[in-house]
Amino acid sequence: MTRFGGHMDKSGTAGKLKKRTKTFLLAVFSILLFLLVFNSSVLIGSIGFSPDYTIRIILKHFFGAGDISDIPDSAATIILNVRMPRVILSAMVGAALSLAGAAMQGLLKNPLADGSTLGISSGGALGAVISIVLGINIPLFPQAGLAIMSILASFLSLMFILALTYKIDYNLSNHTIILTGVIFSMLAGSITSLLVSLSGNNLRQVVFWSMGSFSGKGWSHVALMLPFFLAGSLPLTFLSRELNAFSLGEEQAGFIGVDIKKVKFAILILVSVLVGASVAVGGTIGFVGLVIPHITRFITGPDHRKLLPFSVLFGSSFLMAADLLSRTVLSPAEIPIGVVTSLVGGILFIYIFYSKMNVRR
Amino acid sequence: MLLEIRGISVRIKDRIIVDDVSFEVGDHDIYMVIGPNGAGKTTLFKAIMGLVPRKGKVLLDGTDIRTFRPGELAKKIGMLAQSHQPQFAYSVYDVVSLVRYSYQGGIFRKLTGQDKQKIEEALALTGMESMKDQSVLTLSGGELQRAFLAQLFAQDPQVLILDEPVSHLDLQYQIAVFDILSRWVREKRRAVIASVHDLNTVYTYGTRAMLINRGRVHAEGTVEEVLDKDNLKSVYNVDVAEWMKNLLEHWK
Numbered sequence: 256m257t258r259f260g261g262h263m264d265k266s267g268t269a270g271k272l273k274k275r276t277k278t279f280l281l282a283v284f285s286i287l288l289f290l291l292v293f294n295s296s297v298l299i300g301s302i303g304f305s306p307d308y309t310i311r312i313i314l315k316h317f318f319g320a321g322d323i324s325d326i327p328d329s330a331a332t333i334i335l336n337v338r339m340p341r342v343i344l345s346a347m348v349g350a351a352l353s354l355a356g357a358a359m360q361g362l363l364k365n366p367l368a369d370g371s372t373l374g375i376s377s378g379g380a381l382g383a384v385i386s387i388v389l390g391i392n393i394p395l396f397p398q399a400g401l402a403i404m405s406i407l408a409s410f411l412s413l414m415f416i417l418a419l420t421y422k423i424d425y426n427l428s429n430h431t432i433i434l435t436g437v438i439f440s441m442l443a444g445s446i447t448s449l450l451v452s453l454s455g456n457n458l459r460q461v462v463f464w465s466m467g468s469f470s471g472k473g474w475s476h477v478a479l480m481l482p483f484f485l486a487g488s489l490p491l492t493f494l495s496r497e498l499n500a501f502s503l504g505e506e507q508a509g510f511i512g513v514d515i516k517k518v519k520f521a522i523l524i525l526v527s528v529l530v531g532a533s534v535a536v537g538g539t540i541g542f543v544g545l546v547i548p549h550i551t552r553f554i555t556g557p558d559h560r561k562l563l564p565f566s567v568l569f570g571s572s573f574l575m576a577a578d579l580l581s582r583t584v585l586s587p588a589e590i591p592i593g594v595v596t597s598l599v600g601g602i603l604f605i606y607i608f609y610s611k612m613n614v615r616r
Numbered sequence: 617m618l619l620e621i622r623g624i625s626v627r628i629k630d631r632i633i634v635d636d637v638s639f640e641v642g643d644h645d646i647y648m649v650i651g652p653n654g655a656g657k658t659t660l661f662k663a664i665m666g667l668v669p670r671k672g673k674v675l676l677d678g679t680d681i682r683t684f685r686p687g688e689l690a691k692k693i694g695m696l697a698q699s700h701q702p703q704f705a706y707s708v709y710d711v712v713s714l715v716r717y718s719y720q721g722g723i724f725r726k727l728t729g730q731d732k733q734k735i736e737e738a739l740a741l742t743g744m745e746s747m748k749d750q751s752v753l754t755l756s757g758g759e760l761q762r763a764f765l766a767q768l769f770a771q772d773p774q775v776l777i778l779d780e781p782v783s784h785l786d787l788q789y790q791i792a793v794f795d796i797l798s799r800w801v802r803e804k805r806r807a808v809i810a811s812v813h814d815l816n817t818v819y820t821y822g823t824r825a826m827l828i829n830r831g832r833v834h835a836e837g838t839v840e841e842v843l844d845k846d847n848l849k850s851v852y853n854v855d856v857a858e859w860m861k862n863l864l865e866h867w868k
Contacts, residue, residue, distance in 0.1 A: 364703050499714055502704050506667055506697060511771060512690025512718030557704035 278561065281554065285568040289346075292572045296342040296579045297334055301586055304330055309339075340474045342575055345592075347477070347484045348469075348537045349547075349574025351529040353566040354488050356544020357551070361498035361559055362522050364505070367433050369545035370530040374416055374440035375409045376541070379527075379534035380464045381443040381450075382408020388454045398479045398535075406483070406531030412439065413523055444539075466591030467538030469578050476536045483532035487525045488567065494522060495559035502557060540574070540593045542600030547573055549604070617675075618643055618807050619693075619775055624672035626656075626663045626831075633659045634670075635831040641775070641807045641824070646797060648822035648839065649811040652852060656831040657811040658698060661779050664809075665695050676775070690718040694773035698780050700760050705751040708744050708763045709735070715771040738769035741796055757784040765793065769800070776800075778810040782817070790814075794821040815843060815856060827851055 298304045312334050314320045323331060352370055359368040370376045385391070386404035393400040416439050420432045444465055451461045462468070497518045500508035509515045533540070547570040548562065555561040577595040584590060619641040626634040634656045641647045649657050663670040666682065674681045676692055684692065702711075716731040727735075739745045742762045747755070752763060761784045768776060776797070782790040798821055801808050812818055818825055818839060825842040827835040835847045848856040 361704075366703055496714070496717060499706075499710070500717060502706070503702065503711065503714070504697075504700070506662075507700075509667060509686065510665070510690065510695045510697075511715045511767075512687040514686045552704070557706050558710060 278555075281565070285565060285572070289568050289572045292575045292579075293342060293346065296345075296575045297338045299579060299583060300333075300338065302330075302333065304334065308334060336473065340477045341469050341472050341578065344472050344477050344480060344536060345469050345574045345578040346571035347480050348533040348540065349543055349577075350567040350571040351480075351484050351487065351533045352540065352543040352574070353547035353551075353570025354491055354563060355526045355529040355533075357548035357559070357562055357566045358491055358494075358498060358522055358526050359544070360548055361502045361562075362519065362526075363432065364502055365432060366549070367545070369542075370409075370526075370533075371440070371539065371541040372433050372545060373413065373436035374438075374443060375413050375436075375527065375530045376534050376539040377440040377443035377447070378412025378415075379405040379409035379531045380539050381447045382406075382411075382531070383535050384447045384450050384464060388450050398475065402479055402483060402532050402535035405535040406528050409531035409534065410524060410527035412443065413527055415439070417523075462591055463538045465539060466593035467540035467596075468581075468589065468591050468593075469537055470582070470589055472536065480532055480536050483528050487528035487532070490521070491525045491529075492563050494518065494525075495563055498522070498559040498563075499557075502559075538591075538593070540596055542596045542604065543570060543574060546600040546604050617641070618645075618677065618805060619809075620673075620675040620678075621664060622673040622675065624660065624663050624670055624674070626659050626668055626670050628668075633831050634663055636672075637826075637828070637831075637833055638672075639826055639833070639836055641809060643805055643807060644801050645807045645823045646794075646801055646821050647807065647809045648818040648825040649809065649828060650813070650815065650818060650825060650842070651811075651828035651834070655828045657828060658779050659831075660828065661695065661777050661809075661811070664777060665693065687718040690715075690771060690773065692773050693775045693777060694768045694771045695777040696761075696764055696768050696779060696781055698783070700764055702752045702760070705753050707749050707751060708755070708766070709739070709748040711752055711763055712738055712744075712748075712767045712770050715767045718771075734772055735770045738766040741769055742766040743792075758786060758789060761785060762789065774805050774807070776808045776810075778808065780811050780813070783813065790817065797821070815848075815860075818843065 294306065294309050297309045298306060308326060308330065311321055311323050312326065312331055315323045316335060355375075356369040359370070359373065360366055362368075383401050383405040385408070386401050391400055391404060393403065416432070416435050419439075420435045423431055423435070447464050448461050451464065497508070497513050500511055500513045501518075505515060505519075508518075530544075548566050551566045551569050552562055555565050574592075574596070577599065578592055581590045581592045581595045617640045621637065621639050621641075624634055624637045625632065637660055639647070649660070651657055659668060662668045663672075664674050666674075676684075681689060681693070706714075713727060713731070713735050716727060716734065719731060720726070720728075736745075739748055742765050744759070744762055744766050747759065747763075752760060755763060761781070765781065768778075778797075782793050785793060794817060797808050797810075800806065812822075822839045824837065825839045826833055827842050827847055829851045834851055835842045835844065843856075845855070845857050848854070
């Protein structure tokens with residue numbers, strides 16, 4: 256009997272302990288980062304506030320604790336009704352887009368997959384604009400109609416792009432699927448712009464659907480996003496092991512007993528819900544779903560059981576910070592948030608991609 | 617019979633890739649599938665696993681495998697793909713442990729002691745112990761093949777379907793893999809189906825064989841029957857025996 260050479264590694268337990276400590280410290284760090292960015296985003300703006308305002312107003316308003324009589328009413332109003340919903344919304348959208356990106360990358364075993372590179376966001380935006388132009392509404396929930404149309408369009412776009420790619424290239428290789436996504440994205444984007452222009456809306460609207468913005472968003476948008484965010488993100492985190500299996504290839508996932516069709520369908524729907532709802536409230540914001548999972552994977556490794564939760568934390572912090580930049584850099588004017596994410600994200604992505612290529616060589 | 621393949625046909629668009637292939641694999645068999653490149657070996661294996669649309673039936677212990685749920689099937693039949701192109705930096709241990717998926721219950725699907733034992737055994741068997749924390753992106757072709765072989769052993773199925781399991785391996789590991797397989801298959805209710813190009817390997821380790829050409833079974837039976845001079849001549853267009861004898865001269 257031949258047996259391969261190799262020596263036992265006895266450091267297993269110690270190694271695991273170290274790994275756990277590392278994960279724990281990383282969790283503490285990313286939560287602190289989230290809180291820091293959240294607080295800064297609420298306080299910094301055209302009018303700045305003292306750092307203790309956020310927590311005191313939250314305590315007073317939501318829990319009835321403490322005293323905020325020394326805080327001017329105008330400040331409390333701005334923080335509570337203007338800044339906070341906007342910051343929370345951007346955090347949710349950042350988390351949703353990052354989760355969706357991480358899930359698509361795992362599912363398709365393709366590190367370049369993302370809502371924007373696959374054209375899902377543009378499809379979703381087209382759906383939303385169609386619903387506005389045609390006046391499609393759900394009685395009692397006028398905003399929900401927009402979100403649902405956007406989700407539906409996202410899902411249909413995703414199915415269309417995947418079906419088309421399968422036809423051209425059965426293996427769904429990196430380049431084919433991205434190319435299909437980019438072409439679809441351009442097509443959907445131009446139809447969106449055309450519809451917006453024809454309907455007599457102004458340029459601002461076109462910019463919103465192509466570059467995204469959280470300008471003027473309030474609690475109603477938070478309320479709209481929240482159920483879709485929860486419905487999309489919670490089930491996804493329970494599919495981490497399946498995503499790990501898909502990351503080794505769809506066939507491989509089948510070999511080890513994953514119900515490929517069912518799981519794939521579920522993930523595609525969840526991703527559509529996350530991207531579609533994000534587009535409905537924030538427009539198309541590119542690169543978040545591409546860059547955040549990349550950075551997170553770099554730190555946590557590719558295991559989706561860690562990758563997904565940390566992508567949520569980093570993604571939300573990233574988009575809150577991007578939104579902060581978008582409204583402060585050229586204040587009082589606002590830059591579309593998609594410009595900020597694409598600038599930061601694009602440069603970061605080129606760097607990561609380039610260094611990765613160098614390592615491989 | 618442990619596994620019966622009955623009338624498998626695969627048609628992609630207008631081309632018939634696999635044409636009415638039938639064979640049976642019994643306990644302890646190492647069933648060798650040979651044939652030229654493009655003969656349909658890989659497609660046949662994928663068809664058996666149900667990965668491509670097919671006609672025909674695959675029976676495991678008399679039960680149509682289509683009636684098994686994916687998780688059940690994974691405990692019974694495991695397959696090693698011809699090549700692997702990992703994209704993400706999973707460790708060897710991660711890749712191997714993933715295969716215990718079908719054995720794990722509950723939402724959190726934690727690895728049990730038995731899972732861990734199977735994983736360690738599989739790593740030891742394939743010599744991947746010392747590389748278990750290494751990223752699969754840094755492995756050579758042969759090491760990667762061994763990592764996925766380890767995954768297969770940890771999966772612990774009854775039937776292993778191996779698509780060119782040793783094509784990336786150097787001679788030492790080629791021998792080692794088939795030595796391991798012939799020991800593995802000695803246990804009850806186990807069998808191996810493997811496609812191999814090296815006819816010496818077929819002679820040394822195979823119990824039964826099939827010669828497939830252009831999607832059709834050209835010959836089927838014991839290794840001696842299949843590796844008949846005329847069979848090989850008509851499929852490979854080479855007098856294999858003569859060529860082998862000539863080669864042997866070098867080693868005298």
